[in-house]
Amino acid sequence: xxxxxxxxxxxxxxxxxxxxxxxxxxxxxxxxxxxxxxxxxxxxxxxxxxxxxxxxxxxxxxxxxxxxxxxxxxxxxxxxxxxxxxxxxxxxxxxxxxxxxxxxxxxxxxxxxxxxxxxxxxxxxxxxxxxxxxxxxxxxxxxxxxxxxxxxxxxxxxxxxxxxxxxxxxxxxxxxxxxxxxxxxxxxxxxxxxxxxxxxxxxxxxxxxxxxxxxxxxxxxxxxxxxxxxxxxxxxxxxxxxxxxxxxxxxxxxxxxxxxxxxxxxxxxxxxxxxxxxxxxxx
Amino acid sequence: xxxxxxxxxxxxxxxxxxxxxxxxxxxxxxxxxxxxxxxxxxxxxxxxxxxxxxxxxxxxxxxxxxxxxxxxxxxxxxxxxxxxxxxxxxxxxxxxxxxxxxxxxxxxxxxxxxxxxxxxxxxxxxxxxxxxxxxxxxxxxxxxxxxxxxxxxxxxxxxxxxxxxxxxxxxxxxxxxxxxxxxxxxxxxxxxxxxxxxxxxxxxxxxxxxxxxxxxxxxxxxxxxxxxxxxxxxxxxxxxxxxxxxxxxxxxxxxxxxxxxxxxxxxxxxxxxxxxxxxxxxxxxxxxxxxxxxxxxxxxxxxxxxxxxxx
Numbered sequence: 001x002x003x004x005x006x007x008x009x010x011x012x013x014x015x016x017x018x019x020x021x022x023x024x025x026x027x028x029x030x031x032x033x034x035x036x037x038x039x040x041x042x043x044x045x046x047x048x049x050x051x052x053x054x055x056x057x058x059x060x061x062x063x064x065x066x067x068x069x070x071x072x073x074x075x076x077x078x079x080x081x082x083x084x085x086x087x088x089x090x091x092x093x094x095x096x097x098x099x100x101x102x103x104x105x106x107x108x109x110x111x112x113x114x115x116x117x118x119x120x121x122x123x124x125x126x127x128x129x130x131x132x133x134x135x136x137x138x139x140x141x142x143x144x145x146x147x148x149x150x151x152x153x154x155x156x157x158x159x160x161x162x163x164x165x166x167x168x169x170x171x172x173x174x175x176x177x178x179x180x181x182x183x184x185x186x187x188x189x190x191x192x193x194x195x196x197x198x199x200x201x202x203x204x205x206x207x208x209x210x211x212x213x214x215x216x217x218x219x220x221x222x223x224x225x226x227x228x229x230x231x232x233x234x235x236x237x238x239x240x241x242x243x244x245x246x247x248x249x250x251x252x253x254x255x256x257x258x259x260x261x262x263x264x265x266x267x268x269x270x271x272x273x274x275x276x277x278x279x280x281x282x283x
Numbered sequence: 284x285x286x287x288x289x290x291x292x293x294x295x296x297x298x299x300x301x302x303x304x305x306x307x308x309x310x311x312x313x314x315x316x317x318x319x320x321x322x323x324x325x326x327x328x329x330x331x332x333x334x335x336x337x338x339x340x341x342x343x344x345x346x347x348x349x350x351x352x353x354x355x356x357x358x359x360x361x362x363x364x365x366x367x368x369x370x371x372x373x374x375x376x377x378x379x380x381x382x383x384x385x386x387x388x389x390x391x392x393x394x395x396x397x398x399x400x401x402x403x404x405x406x407x408x409x410x411x412x413x414x415x416x417x418x419x420x421x422x423x424x425x426x427x428x429x430x431x432x433x434x435x436x437x438x439x440x441x442x443x444x445x446x447x448x449x450x451x452x453x454x455x456x457x458x459x460x461x462x463x464x465x466x467x468x469x470x471x472x473x474x475x476x477x478x479x480x481x482x483x484x485x486x487x488x489x490x491x492x493x494x495x496x497x498x499x500x501x502x503x504x505x506x507x508x509x510x511x512x513x514x515x516x517x518x519x520x521x522x523x524x525x526x527x528x529x530x531x532x533x534x535x536x537x538x539x540x541x542x543x544x545x546x547x548x549x550x551x552x553x554x555x556x557x558x559x560x561x562x563x564x565x566x567x568x569x570x571x572x573x574x575x576x577x578x579x580x581x582x583x584x585x586x587x588x589x590x591x592x593x594x
Contacts, residue, residue, distance in 0.1 A: 019495030027387070027496070028395055035388025038467045039405070042412050045423040048433065052426055060431050101318065108314040118315065124326060127517060127568070129525030131542055132561035136333035137325070139554055144332055156325055217414035224527060228549065241418045245531065251422065258419035269414060273407040 046262060053255040070252040080257060083239035087220055090151065090235065094158045095216030098166040102211045103204065106170030119171075123164045130224035133160065138228035149231030157229040158219035165218060166211035173207040206275055213272045217265065236261075330565075336558035354559045363544060370541040371567070373455070374523035377462045378470075381519050382512070384463075385470035389511075390504070392471075393478040394486065406475075409468040421461055421532045428452040428460075428533075453535030461529035469518040477511020478504065509579050516575060521568050 052058040056067040074080070105122070109115050125133055137157050141147045177200070185195035201208075223237045230238060240258065243250040338350045357363065391397070392405055412420070427433045428451040435447035450456055481504060489499040505512075527542035534540075541560055548556035 019497045022495045022497030022500075028391060031387025031391040032395065034384045035391065035467075035471065038384060038388070038464065039408055041464045042467065043408070045420060045427065046415070048427060049419065049423040052423070058426060060426070060436070062436055104314045105318050108312060111312070112315050118319070121319075122322065127521060128330070129521045129561075129564055129568070131525040131527060131545055132333070132564050133326075133329075135545065135549070135557050135561040136329035138549075139336050139558055140329035140332045143336070143554055160326055214414075221414060221416040223416070223418055224525075227546075237416050237418060240416065241528075244418060244422050251425075254419060254422065258416060261416065261419075265414060266411070269411050270407075273403075273410070 049255055050259045050262065053252070053259040058252040058255050070256040074253050074256045077253065080236065080239060080253075083234040083236045084257075086151070086233055087236040090155055090158060091216045091220035093155055094162050094219035095212040095214075098159055098162045098215035099208050099212035102163060102166035102170045103208050106167055106174045106207075107200070107204075109167075109171065110175055119167075122167055125160050126164050130161065130222075131228075133157070134225035134228035137225070141229075149229055150233050153229040153231065154226055154233060154235065157225040158222055159215075161222060161225060162215040162218040165214045169210045169214060170204065170207045173204050177203065209275065210272060213268065217269070220265075333558050334562050336555055337562045339555040339558075341553045341555055354555045357556070358559055358563060366539050366541060366544055367563075369539070370524055373459060373462070373538075373540065374520055374526070377459060377466065377523045378516055378519045380459075380463055381466055381470040382516065385467060385515065386474055386512070389471050389474035389478055390500075393475050394481075394483075394504075406472075409471055412465075412468055417465065417528045418532065421465070421528050424457070424461060424533060425452060428457055452533065453537055455534075455538050457533040458530050458538045461533045462523055462526055465526075465529060466519045466522060469522065470515040473514035473518060474508060474511040477508040477514075481507045513572075513575055513579060517568065517572055520571060521564075524564050524567060 051063050053070060054066050054068060055063040056065050056069065058070065109118060112118060128136075134157060137153065137160070138149070141153055142149060147153070181199050181203075182195050185199055186192070190198070221237055222235070223241055226235050226238050227241075234242075236257075240254050243254055337354055338352065339348055340351060340353050358367065392402060397405075425432070429435070430447045430449060430452070432452070434451065438444045439447060485503055485507070486499060489503045494502065525542050525545075526540060527546065530538045530540045530543060541564060545557055545560045548554075548560065
């Protein structure tokens with residue numbers, strides 16, 4: 001009975017109704033909420049981290065009672081200051097250098113003979129896992145060139161990681177750039193530096209700032225490559241890492257430190273995205 | 284050089300030397316070749332060295348520069364092969380789950396009638412995690428999933444369970460979980476970019492011709508978004524194969540992956556083993572990429588997307 005009813009149904013329906021299940025109105029919300037749940041899982045721990053950093057027992061399930069003791073411990077114990085400073089310094093360098101180099105290369109790249117191939121080459125570090133690239137740079141510098149690792153090798157490792165991102169941001173702007181503006185400027189008698197400084201630079205500015213900030217933040221939070229390239233230096237994520245891996249008692253202090261870093265980083269990022277989206281929208 | 288000099292001569296006081304040089308340099312077009320040399324030195328050469336180092340050996344804490352396959356053979360012996368298989372299994376599982384959640388989400392974001400603001404906010408939310416310290420983001424899960432953590436406190440507090448759940452932390456489950464959360468953006472972003480450039484008219488045409496939503500997805504949207512899917516898989520699978528923070532922090536020493544082998548070889552100064560393991564990950568990724576490209580060729584025309592990117 002059930003079978004005959006089924007065949008009857010399918011024989012009289014139009015082709016559109018055959019995949020009736022695919023018209024279910026729940027698919028769209030399912031896709032939406034699945035992803036939003038993941039976003040929640042990304043951001044909830046950050047909020048929890050901040051909350052637990054002011055809790056007396058950060059590794060328990062209940063934040064109460066609150067206490068600022070871990071912040072006091074953080075500021076009493078100054079061992080994190082040096083890695084923190086090193087991180088800031090390297091990140092600043094990486095940000096400035098990758099923004100500058102990405103601007104230079106990003107302006108010239110669209111005019112080369114094989115921009116696609118070159119771009120792939122410059123984006124190569126995106127495809128190579130961080131640990132592998134860190135190991136490669138480490139073996140090359142330490143075993144082949146027999147150099148002493150330290151600041152400079154961390155810088156190179158971070159630069160290699162940050163440059164592709166910076167280049168992509170700059171390219172978004174330079175590939176859209178209207179070259180007639182430069183031609184017009186030179187027709188009107190402007191020297192090449194003048195047309196760069198007065199026309200190109202202001203138009204590329206959001207991209208350059210974005211590239212610099214990307215470089216800074218990517219470097220500031222880098223762990224996988226730094227582990228290999230640090231020599232005797234320590235950056236803050238590495239210090240966090242060592243503390244977290246070795247002593248459970250240090251974890252609350254890391255929570256406090258990570259919260260402070262988050263409070264600085266998140267507004268910076270929000271500002272950057274506002275800048276990029278708002279400026280790109282206008283153009 | 285004369286152009287640069289002239290440029291500077293024509294500049295008013297206060298202009299720094301490098302801006303004059305900057306404009307002249309790109310005019311001469313040696314920026315790209317020049318940087319290419321540096322890039323080769325800091326990226327290509329190290330990777331080649333890494334590859335060749337994997338054919339050496341370590342004896343008595345000294346690297347023996349005598350090419351052989353011994354280090355490679357050791358990768359497939361003893362416990363290390365087990366680690367390789369486990370890494371591969373976990374990485375593939377994570378990537379598959381990522382695709383399963385990420386693709387519908389990217390589809391909703393790109394074609395689900397979302398407003399411009401929603402798109403901008405979600406894209407920003409997906410990008411921000413790239414800039415946050417992975418170790419502190421991961422370690423907090425210990426406080427959430429642990430025996431006395433948030434989830435167990437809630438469950439026991441509401442009397443839903445009597446004893447705290449123990450498999451939530453320091454197991455393969457927690458390692459999977461941590462990796463899925465960490466690599467979600469790397470899957471969604473490329474897929475979104477690919478779906479976003481699909482011409483709305485094609486989707487409408489498919490609907491007008493009487494295709495069900497599933498048929499439109501299967502025959503129109505999915506083939507056109509394939510390059511994004513491939514990019515998403517590569518960007519997820521690579522870090523997943525080499526994942527280190529998640530297995531160490533959430534595996535509690537019970538889940539050893541390739542990265543842990545690399546790290547212990549590094550600590551033991553066995554550089555050829557480090558090189559072989561790192562090369563192995565890169566090769567594995569390359570092989571998987573080639574297989575996927577071959578499969579993808581049967582589904583759709585990849586070059587069409589490159590044309591879209593160029594335009």
